[in-house]
Every structure is written in structure tokens, then in C-alpha cells.
Amino acid sequence: xxxxxxxxxxxxxxxxxxxxxxxxxxxxxxxxxxxxxxxxxxxxxxxxxxxxxxxxxxxxxxxxxxxxxxxxxxxxxxxxxxxxxxxxxxxxxxxxxxxxxxxxxxxxxxxxxxxxxxxxxxxxxxxxxxxxxxxxxxxxxxxxxxxxxxxxxxxxxxxxxxxxxxxxxxxxxxxxxxxxxxxxxxxxxxxxxxxxxxxxxxxxxxxxxxxxxxxxxxxxxxxxxxxxxxxxxxxxxxxxxxxxxxxxxxxxxxxxxxxxxxxxxxxxxxxxxxxxxxxxxxxxxxxxxxxxxxxxxxxxxxxxxxxxxxxxxxxxxxxxxxxxxxxxxxxxxxxxxxxxxxxxxxxxxxxxxxxxxxxxxxxxxxxxxxxxxxxxxxxxxxxxxxxxxxxxxxxxxxxxxxxxxxxxxxxxxxxxxxxxxxxxxxxxxxxxxxxxxxxxxxxxxxxxxxxxxxxxxxxxxxxxxxxxxxxxxxxxxxxxxxxxxxxxxxxx
Amino acid sequence: xxxxxxxxxxxxxxxxxxxxxxxxxxxxxxxxxxxxxxxxxxxxxxxxxxxxxxxxxxxxxxxxxxxxxxxxxxxxxxxxxxxxxxxxxxxxxxxxxxxxxxxxxxxxxxxxxxxxxxxxxxxxxxxxxxxxxxxxxxxxxxxxxxxxxxxxxxxxxxxxxxxxxxxxxxxxxxxxxxxxxxxxxxxxxxxxxxxxxxxxxxxxxxxxxxxxxxxxxxxxxxxxxxxxxxxxxxxxxxxxxxxxxxxxxxxxxxxxxxxxxxxxxxxxxxxxxxxxxxxxxxxxxxxxxxxxxxxxxxxxxxxxxxxxxxxxxxxxxxxxxxxxxxxxxxxxxxxxxxxxxxxxxxxxxxxxxxxxxxxxxxxxxxxxxxxxxxxxxxxxxxxxxxxxxxxxxxxxxxxxxxxxxxxxxxxxxxxxxxxxxxxxxxxxxxxxxxxxxxxxxxxxxxxxxxxxxxxxxxxxxxxxxxxxxxxxxxxxxxxxxxxxxxxxxxxx
Numbered sequence: 001x002x003x004x005x006x007x008x009x010x011x012x013x014x015x016x017x018x019x020x021x022x023x024x025x026x027x028x029x030x031x032x033x034x035x036x037x038x039x040x041x042x043x044x045x046x047x048x049x050x051x052x053x054x055x056x057x058x059x060x061x062x063x064x065x066x067x068x069x070x071x072x073x074x075x076x077x078x079x080x081x082x083x084x085x086x087x088x089x090x091x092x093x094x095x096x097x098x099x100x101x102x103x104x105x106x107x108x109x110x111x112x113x114x115x116x117x118x119x120x121x122x123x124x125x126x127x128x129x130x131x132x133x134x135x136x137x138x139x140x141x142x143x144x145x146x147x148x149x150x151x152x153x154x155x156x157x158x159x160x161x162x163x164x165x166x167x168x169x170x171x172x173x174x175x176x177x178x179x180x181x182x183x184x185x186x187x188x189x190x191x192x193x194x195x196x197x198x199x200x201x202x203x204x205x206x207x208x209x210x211x212x213x214x215x216x217x218x219x220x221x222x223x224x225x226x227x228x229x230x231x232x233x234x235x236x237x238x239x240x241x242x243x244x245x246x247x248x249x250x251x252x253x254x255x256x257x258x259x260x261x262x263x264x265x266x267x268x269x270x271x272x273x274x275x276x277x278x279x280x281x282x283x284x285x286x287x288x289x290x291x292x293x294x295x296x297x298x299x300x301x302x303x304x305x306x307x308x309x310x311x312x313x314x315x316x317x318x319x320x321x322x323x324x325x326x327x328x329x330x331x332x333x334x335x336x337x338x339x340x341x342x343x344x345x346x347x348x349x350x351x352x353x354x355x356x357x358x359x360x361x362x363x364x365x366x367x368x369x370x371x372x373x374x375x376x377x378x379x380x381x382x383x384x385x386x387x388x389x390x391x392x393x394x395x396x397x398x399x400x401x402x403x404x405x406x407x408x409x410x411x412x413x414x415x416x417x418x419x420x421x422x423x424x425x426x427x428x429x430x431x432x433x434x435x436x437x438x439x440x441x442x443x444x445x446x447x448x449x450x451x452x453x454x455x456x457x458x459x460x461x462x463x464x465x466x467x468x469x470x471x472x473x474x475x476x477x478x479x480x481x482x483x484x485x486x487x488x489x490x491x492x
Numbered sequence: 493x494x495x496x497x498x499x500x501x502x503x504x505x506x507x508x509x510x511x512x513x514x515x516x517x518x519x520x521x522x523x524x525x526x527x528x529x530x531x532x533x534x535x536x537x538x539x540x541x542x543x544x545x546x547x548x549x550x551x552x553x554x555x556x557x558x559x560x561x562x563x564x565x566x567x568x569x570x571x572x573x574x575x576x577x578x579x580x581x582x583x584x585x586x587x588x589x590x591x592x593x594x595x596x597x598x599x600x601x602x603x604x605x606x607x608x609x610x611x612x613x614x615x616x617x618x619x620x621x622x623x624x625x626x627x628x629x630x631x632x633x634x635x636x637x638x639x640x641x642x643x644x645x646x647x648x649x650x651x652x653x654x655x656x657x658x659x660x661x662x663x664x665x666x667x668x669x670x671x672x673x674x675x676x677x678x679x680x681x682x683x684x685x686x687x688x689x690x691x692x693x694x695x696x697x698x699x700x701x702x703x704x705x706x707x708x709x710x711x712x713x714x715x716x717x718x719x720x721x722x723x724x725x726x727x728x729x730x731x732x733x734x735x736x737x738x739x740x741x742x743x744x745x746x747x748x749x750x751x752x753x754x755x756x757x758x759x760x761x762x763x764x765x766x767x768x769x770x771x772x773x774x775x776x777x778x779x780x781x782x783x784x785x786x787x788x789x790x791x792x793x794x795x796x797x798x799x800x801x802x803x804x805x806x807x808x809x810x811x812x813x814x815x816x817x818x819x820x821x822x823x824x825x826x827x828x829x830x831x832x833x834x835x836x837x838x839x840x841x842x843x844x845x846x847x848x849x850x851x852x853x854x855x856x857x858x859x860x861x862x863x864x865x866x867x868x869x870x871x872x873x874x875x876x877x878x879x880x881x882x883x884x885x886x887x888x889x890x891x892x893x894x895x896x897x898x899x900x901x902x903x904x905x906x907x908x909x910x911x912x913x914x915x916x917x918x919x920x921x922x923x924x925x926x927x928x929x930x931x932x933x934x935x936x937x938x939x940x941x942x943x944x945x946x947x948x949x950x951x952x953x954x955x956x957x958x959x960x961x962x963x964x965x966x967x968x969x970x971x972x973x974x975x976x977x978x979x980x981x982x983x984x
Contacts, residue, residue, distance in 0.1 A: 027624075027627070029558070029559045029620065029624065030559075030563055030566055030620065030623050030624075031559045031561045031562070031563060031611065031620070034559035034560070034561060035559070036556070036557070036558050036559065036624050037556055037557040038556055039554035039555065039556045039639060042554070042555050042556045042557055043554065043555070045557075046555060062531035062534070062535065063531065063534050063535070063538060064528070064529055064530055064531045064534045065528070065529040065534055065537075065662065066521070066528050067521045067522075067523045067526035067527070067528065067660055068526070068560075068613075068644055068646065068660050069523045069526060069582075069660070070523070071522055071523060072589070072599060074522055075589075075599070076597070076598055076599045079597055082599060083591075086588070086589040086590065086591070086599055087588050087589070087590075088587075088588070089587070089588060089589050090561075090584045090586075090587055090611070091584060091585065091586040091587070091588075091589065091601055092582045092583060092584050092585075092613065093583065093584075093585045093586065093601065094582075094583040094585065095580075095581070095582050095583070095648040096578070096579050096580070096581060096583075096648065097564070097567075097578040097579070097581050097583065097612070098578065098579075099575075099578070105568070105571055106568055107564060107567070107568045107574060107578055109583055109585065109610055118601055119523065119582070120589070121560075121584065121613075128521065128522065128523070131522050132519075132521065132522075132528050135519070141835055147531060151644075152560055152643075152644065154560065156587040156588065168559055168560050168561070170557065343633060
């Protein structure tokens with residue numbers, strides 16, 4: 001257990017906050033609800049971005065950039081979307097400051113520079129993008145449009161938590177336009193699958209794909225697909241969403257296209273996004289009471305090397321050999337940091353890189369050097385082992401793969417252990433209270449029942465999983481017929 | 493000359509606007525002064541970003557992310573900086589919209605959700621970053637901090653032009669903190685050199701490095717270094733700046749550090765940035781009356797392949813061979829687009845990729861196929877030539893290098909031709925009027941003389957070039973002594 005770090009058992013929420021701080025991932029800023037993403041945290045986000053971007057491009061998407069601001073009149077055009085976000089909008093009303101005549105050196109808003117129409121800081125970009133697509137789409141030849149944007153968005157939040165819920169966050173938002181409903185639905189499905197693949201293969205985070213109930217849908221969508229992950233407190237975290245928007249935005253912005261047959265039809269739309277919230281998911285999926293644990297594929301550096309020595313002569317000898325090994329590892333595609341600073345002792349460094357979740361630590365002293373050995377410690381299991389230095393790159397690569405797989409398997413096992421079925425509302429409440437986790441139960445499909453359960457238990461329907469077996473049953477609350485179980489959980 | 497595209501001679505400004513539109517780079521949005529960067533334009537920006545990011549990391553910098561908003565009280569802390577940007581600030585005053593009781597379906601600002609303190613949308617991030625650095629810096633061990641941020645910023649502009657001057661733009665801003673003045677000065681210089689290297693080697697755009705006169709300095713800086721490029725209308729474009737900020741921000745935000753000797757001292761700072769303005773510079777440096785011309789190193793695809801055929805059978809044969817060649821080119825690291833759409837004729841495609849500035853076009857018909865030939869056209873010189881297909885990747889790579897070099901040399905030659913010396917104010921005015929371009933002249937070093945020249949001629953001092961020879965002379969306006977010539981030009 002890291003010094004002063006609360007255990008997950010003791011205080012899960014504080015454990016999370018402390019890891020974000022101690023691992024140098026992010027911190028609160030002077031702006032209410034907005035975070036500073038620190039270099040080590042941002043380096044992880046960059047790795048996520050790079051891989052997601054690659055996957056988007058491999059599935060035929062291009063990047064573009066649309067304005068930060070949305071004029072109010074455009075924002076309100078799609079009513080459900082506008083209604084869904086209106087309460088969270090930061091609004092720009094003026095475009096100039098001036099010197100305060102009563103307070104030299106201070107500035108005040110210049111009332112002569114009031115905007116004729118207020119600008120909303122984008123909470124999401126459907127409105128501004130569909131207003132733009134109107135100019136891009138005339139005929140079926142202009143379709144599909146497969147565009148993604150990497151951007152910052154703002155949703156005013158009263159209660160914020162670093163990465164999980166912040167007023168400003170970074171994300172990507174895909175916005176596609178299609179000639180047919182089928183094509184748009186295929187795209188919606190494709191992208192939730194891309195997200196699932198990314199979560200599982202890169203974040204080592206198992207997820208369940210499914211469709212949201214109506215009340216959990218994105219404002220303005222006909223259907224929302226999602227990936228849901230389980231955190232170590234048993235709560236669910238929605239890690240990505242892909243929306244089938246039907247023709248709602250095309251109608252709101254009057255975007256029609258000429259079909260091959262010469263008729264005019266509204267365009268079909270999707271949008272999909274993941275955000276810096278994934279950082280929160282990553283932290284909470286793998287970390288332990290010693291700090292952050294990172295999957296090798298997303299670690300800013302996969303290996304940290306710490307020389308152990310007394311005096312300048314020993315240091316020179318050990319560091320010289322470590323530099324050779326570093327080159328060998330790097331040649332094999334492994335990212336390595338060698339920390340040979342004199343300002344900190346090895347023990348301090350061990351603790352530092354442990355809390356930062358570096359997958360493998362290599363330590364070497366004089367005795368190791370002479371014996372041709374080194375010590376490898378893996379962060380996931382905290383095991384230490386002496387290895388011979390020969391063929392070290394292969395050994396490390398093998399270990400990194402092993403760690404990546406192990407983290408994923410461990411998270412799957414944890415989720416399975418924390419997943420239950422409930423056949424009555426009483427059983428449901430007992431499981432939720434005593435064990436938490438995901439609960440598969442029958443539900444009658446109505447928003448009323450969903451609302452009641454939420455009110456009474458704080459659990460929400462996470463999704464109707466794509467893979468759920470059809471199974472005749474009765475709603476645990478109303479006894480009305482149900483054709484499949486849905487997943488309930490308390491959620492972030 | 494491309495159909496309907498004005499020549500540079502006829503209407504330079506309209507020529508630029510048309511190229512931005514026709515090459516699908518960007519367009520105006522529904523938000524005053526904000527642009528939409530279209531996929532083809534954004535792909536060029538991504539290539540710029542990738543290379544710059546690599547160069548920043550190679551020089552020891554890390555990325556991070558700081559909030560979009562700056563509380564007014566922080567913004568005004570460094571007075572000169574605040575004063576410099578106050579007139580261009582978009583200000584967030586409210587955090588919620590509500591339904592308009594008088595207009596169902598419409599939204600209005602909720603006056604109950606007025607912020608206690610207004611938030612400025614960052615026009616630059618020194619204030620929020622130095623307020624953050626205060627928490628990161630205690631001792632010399634915490635220095636230097638070498639951080640960069642990729643972000644959007646907003647500077648309210650009344651007259652906007654796509655890429656060159658927009659209310660919102662994308663940029664990177666480096667913000668570094670140092671223990672000594674010397675180290676900060678070295679960093680300032682290093683980064684302007686990084687920019688110059690990027691401009692010359694990647695954008696094929698020659699630049700002059702120098703220092704700004706006091707009145708052209710960044711608000712809050714002690715010194716501003718810059719790279720200045722010449723556009724094809726002879727006007728100068730400031731393409732990147734690197735600022736030595738002295739201890740101004742450290743003083744404003746009270747950021748001190750404990751030295752090795754145990755004293756407390758203010759931290760030294762730099763900041764440096766380039767923006768999507770570089771896109772404007774790129775367009776205006778190389779493009780011609782036929783449209784955009786791109787240097788191969790920044791082209792979204794370096795080669796476009798256009799098959800020429802009649803009927804399905806010919807198409808199959810030609811395209812099959814083209815696909816083989818495409819793989820061969822890609823294996824050699826060349827990016828290729830094969831446009832085998834039936835919806836457009838070859839002539840239309842030729843014109844399309846010419847206006848989009850694709851460096852090399854490969855065309856092939858049945859006769860070429862049978863003879864084992866293909867036609868290569870280079871965009872920079874518009875030359876076409878028949879090549880044998882064997883060893884094609886080497887030929888294309890050689891040609892791409894040649895185009896990159898040629899564009900650079902052409903731009904240098906143009907600049908040299910348009911660069912003059914003036915020894916009297918009369919001569920200066922005549923050159924400026926008849927020839928334009930850069931004028932090297934003596935100046936007495938005062939802001940008054942600079943202002944007078946600007947008022948009378950619209951020319952400004954672009955920089956005091958680093959490489960200028962010391963040369964005793966007399967200010968062309970006042971006759972006072974001057975020790976080196978400075979560069980005057982009209983500027984973007």
C-alpha cells in the first residue's frame with residue numbers, strides 16, 4: 001500500500017482522487033469544474049488518441065474542425081437536443097473587455113460589445129455540423145460523409161470529478177451523413193464495435209455492448225448504442241456511445257439530397273464519441289492500493305530503469321550498461337525511461353514509478369552487473385524476478401504482452417464475479433445493496449418502471465446487451481412480460 | 493489557368509479566397525469570423541501538427557492541456573498582456589439557457605445563471621498556465637518546465653480571412669519555465685529555430701529569423717523573436733513567434749523558486765506558438781493561377797492515379813495494373829490516392845487534383861498499359877512526361893524530392909527578387925509603391941519613427957534580422973545614427 005494512499009476498501013472515491021493526483025495525471029484548475037491535464041496524464045491520452053484515430057481512418061473516416069461556438073438560433077433548431085443540453089450551456093454574450101474606470105488595472109465587460117445573438121460554447125456539435133452539411137450535400141453522390149472531429153466541449157456541471165465529470169473535457173465526435181437508414185444503422189453499429197475493440201485490446205478493459213433504454217438515450221437520437229464497463233467499486237461506467245440520429249437533424253436543418261431516382265429525401269445521420277472520461281475508466285479498471293496500474297499498450301513509457309550504486313564509479317559502470325540495454329529494448333519497439341538522477345534515492349524512485357503505474361521496472365546494481373543479471377518487477381502482480389541480461393528485449397516484450405493479457409483477464413474475472421441475476425425486486429435490492437455490480441433482470445420496457453427503480457435504488461438500466469439471449473420472463477417490478485434481461489447497475 | 497479562378501495578377505485577394513474554397517480547404521461558418529476546416533485542409537494541418545509535435549518532443553517538450561476559460565481576475569493579472577488582448581475577448585457570462593416563456597421551442601439566457609466572475613475564452617494561455625505553474629514550482633529541482641499545448645483560441649476580429657485571421661483558430665502554444673535568464677533566452681532562440689527549420693524543410697517556405705521592434709512585441713513579452721515569410725504579392729506574413737517573457741508572468745502570479753543557494757527568485761519564462769495561419773502561408777507561398785500547389789512533405793496524398801479507359805473491360809485491365817503500382821509506391825512510403833470513380837471523367841479529375849495541388853499525377857490508358865508506360869505530371873511545373881513502369885517507386889520518390897526542393901528554391905528566388913535596399917525615405921516609398929516586397933533600410937530605433945512610417949506608407953518593421961550585418965548608417969527618416977538595417981514590408 002502506498003504511503004498515505006487510502007485503500008479502495010477504505011475510501012474508494014478518495015483512493016481515485018489520490019491516484020489522479022499522485023500519478024501526476026490531472027488537477028483542478030482555477031476555473032470551476034475545468035481540469036488541467038498534466039504531461040503524464042496527457043501522454044496517456046495521446047496514446048489513446050493515436051490508436052482511436054488510426055481505427056477511425058481505417059474505417060474510412062476523415063478529420064475536420066468545426067467552430068467552438070454555436071449561435072443560439074442554430075443550437076435550438078433540433079428541439080430535443082437543445083432541451084437536453086440547455087441547462088449545461090456556457091454562453092458567450094460579449095466580445096470585449098475594457099478598463100474599469102473605477103479600478104485602474106482592472107477590466108470589466110464592455111457593455112457596448114454585446115453580441116446581437118448569444119453564442120453557446122459547444123456541448124456537442126450536431127447543430128453547427130448539420131448546418132454546415134447542408135452546404136455540402138446536394139445529391140447521393142455527396143454521400144456518405146464520414147467525418148470526425150477532435151475537440152474540447154463544455155457542459156456546465158455542478159459536481160465535478162477529474163476525468164469523470166468536468167465542465168470542459170476533450171473528446172472526439174464523429175458525425176456521419178448517409179443516403180439510407182440501413183447504412184446509418186450499420187455505421188452506428190460499426191463505431192460502437194470500434195470502441196469495444198479499443199477498450200478491450202488497448203485499455204484491457206472488458207465492456208458490454210448494448211442499446212440504451214429510451215430515457216438514457218442521447219438527446220436528439222433515435223437510438224443510442226454504448227459500451228459499458230465495470231469499475232472496481234462495482235459501479236458501471238459508460239465509456240463510449242454511438243447514436244443513430246435518424247433524420248432528426250436533417251429535418252431540423254433541412255438537409256435533403258437528390259436520390260439516384262431524382263426524388264428529394266432527408267439525409268440519415270449518426271454521431272459517436274469518446275472522451276477524456278476514458279482516462280477515469282482506465283484508472284479505475286486496473287489500479288490497486290499501491291497506485292496507478294497501466295496496460296503496456298497505453299503506458300507513456302513501458303519500462304523504467306533504475307540504477308543502484310554507491311559513488312560515481314559504480315554509477316558510471318551500471319548506467320553505461322543500462323544505456324546499452326535501453327537501446328536494445330528501444331530497438332525492439334519498447335519505450336523506456338532511464339532515471340539516473342542523483343537527486344533521488346532508488347527507494348524513492350521505486351515508489352514513484354509504482355504509483356505512476358509503469359508496467360515494468362528494471363533495477364540493476366553492481367552485483368547484477370557483474371553477474372550479467374538484472375531485476376525485473378512487474379507492476380500488475382508486483383512480482384520481482386532476476387533475469388539474465390541476454391535476449392532481454394524478447395523477455396521484456398513477452399512480459400509486456402503477458403501484463404496486457406493479465407490485466408484484461410483480471411478485469412473480466414472481476415466483472416463476472418460481480419455480475420448476478422435477480423428474479424424478484426427484493427432479490428434485486430438485496431444484491432444491489434450487499435454485492436453491487438451488474439444485475440441482469442427482467443424489465444417491462446416502460447420508462448415509468450425504470451424511473452421507479454432508479455428512484456428507489458439509484459440503479460439505472462445500463463443497456464439492453466446485444467448478446468442477451470431471448471428469454472421469456474416477467475418484469476421484476478410490475479410482473480408484465482419481458483423478452484430479455486437488461487443490465488442494471490449504479491453508475492458514474 | 494483554372495476555370496473561373498482569377499489570376500494572382502488580376503485579383504490576388506480573390507485568387508486566395510477561391511483557392512481555399514475550390515481546393516476544399518476551409519469555409520466560413522454560421523458563426524461570425526469562425527471557420528470550418530474541411531477534411532482536405534485538416535489533413536494538411538494534421539501533417540503539420542505531426543511534424544511540429546515530433547520536433548517539440550525531440551527538443552525535450554511534453555504536451556499538456558489547460559482550461560479553455562480564464563477567470564477575469566487571472567486574465568488581468570499581467571497588465572500588459574491583459575491590455576493587449578482585452579479588446580478581442582469573447583466573454584462567458586452565463587452558464588445556462590432556459591425555455592423562452594414567450595416563444596415555445598426557443599431558448600433564452602437564464603438570468604439566474606449569471607456567473608459571479610466572468611470567464612474569458614482564452615486568447616492565449618499565459619495567465620491560466622502561470623497560475624497553474626505556481627503550484628508546480630517550489631525549487632530549482634522543479635525546473636525547467638517544458639510544456640506545449642495544442643488548442644483552440646479565440647481573438648475577436650472584425651475583419652476575418654480564412655486561415656489568415658479568424659476569430660477562432662487552432663494553434664500550439666509552448667510555455668516554459670526556467671531558473672535563469674540565460675536558459676530562457678536559449679529556449680526562446682531554440683524554438684524560433686525549430687519554427688524556421690519546419691517552415692523551410694517541410695513547408696518549403698523560406699523565412700527570415702529576427703527580433704521584433706518594441707511596438708510589434710507580444711503583449712507582456714520582453715522580446716519577441718519571429719519568422720517572417722514573403723507571400724506572392726510581396727507582403728510579409730509573420731509565420732511564428734517565440735517570446736522571452738522575462739519574469740513578468742512570474743511576478744504577476746508570484747511564482748518563485750528556491751535556488752540551490754537557498755534564496756527565493758522569480759522564475760523566467762518563454763512562450764511560443766504557430767497556428768492554422770501557417771495554412772494561409774503555405775497556400776500563398778506556392779500556389780499558382782491553376783490552384784493550390786502543395787509541397788510533397790505536407791500533401792495529404794502525394795500521388796493521385798487516374799485511369800483512362802473506355803468500357804468495363806479496359807477499366808478492369810488498367811485499374812488492375814494501377815493497383816499493383818499503387819502497392820509498389822506505398823511500400824516505398826509514398827501516399828497514393830487512386831481515383832477510379834465512374835461518376836467523373838478523366839478531364840474533370842485532372843482539373844480537380846490540379847486545383848487541389850496534388851504533387852504528382854499518374855495517368856494510364858490502354859496504350860500505356862500495353863507499352864508498359866505511364867504518364868507522370870508534376871504539379872509545380874505542370875510538366876508531363878512518359879515513364880516506363882519499371883522501378884517506378886524510385887522514380888516517383890526522386891521526383892517528389894525534386895518538387896520539394898524546387899518549390900523552396902522558387903520561393904527563395906522570388907523573395908530575393910522582391911527584396912531591396914532603400915537609402916532614403918523617398919527611395920523607400922518608391923520601391924514600396926512600384927515593387928513592394930521586403931525593404932532593408934536604416935531606422936533610428938524609435939517607436940515614433942516606426943509609427944510615422946507605418947502611418948504614411950502602411951509598411952511596418954517586420955524584424956531586425958539575426959543575420960543582418962552591422963552597418964553604420966543613418967535613419968532614412970530622421971537621419972539619426974543606426975547600426976543595422978531592418979526589414980520593412982506591408983504585412984498580413
